[in-house]
Amino acid sequence: MGNILITKRILLYIEDNLEKELSLEKIAKEFSYSKFYIARTFKDNTGITLYKYIQGRRLDEAARKLAETKQPIVEIAFEAGYGSQQAFTQAFRCAYICTPQEYRRIGNFIPKQNRIYINMKINYVIPLFKLTGGGIAA
Secondary structure, eight states: OHHHHHHHHHHHHHHHTTTSOOOHHHHHHHHTSOHHHHHHHHHHHHSSOHHHHHHHHHHHHHHHHHHHOOOOHHHHHHHTTOSSHHHHHHHHHHHHSSOHHHHHHHOOOOOSSOOEEEETTTTEEEESSOOOSSOOOO
16 A cells, blocks of 8 residues: 555656656655666656656646647747657657657647656556557657
């Protein structure tokens, strides 16, 4: 039960800080656990690595902004934690099988990695959507 609670707290922390710098080290320090314990616990309880989850959630939010706003792609890329529009485009294409510009033109937001919710009473993870498509560039 304790591991599930920690994972739930990590998920809430990620959602509250999605546009900030999030690293395994920073999250481990925030919760006063080792980064190895945080990484293992998160993966065991969600089935996805912490890095992949954060990256997927950021790309999901970026996709929403592309479909629903006129915000420049380069701004969306930086808000999603990418150092360049080129790196963002490459990661986005792997996840969504099209470029950010093509996705914007389509204008229909379809999440690939939505939030994960943990049901504390039954002790299982409810992934709303799975990350599909090609592998995400590291």
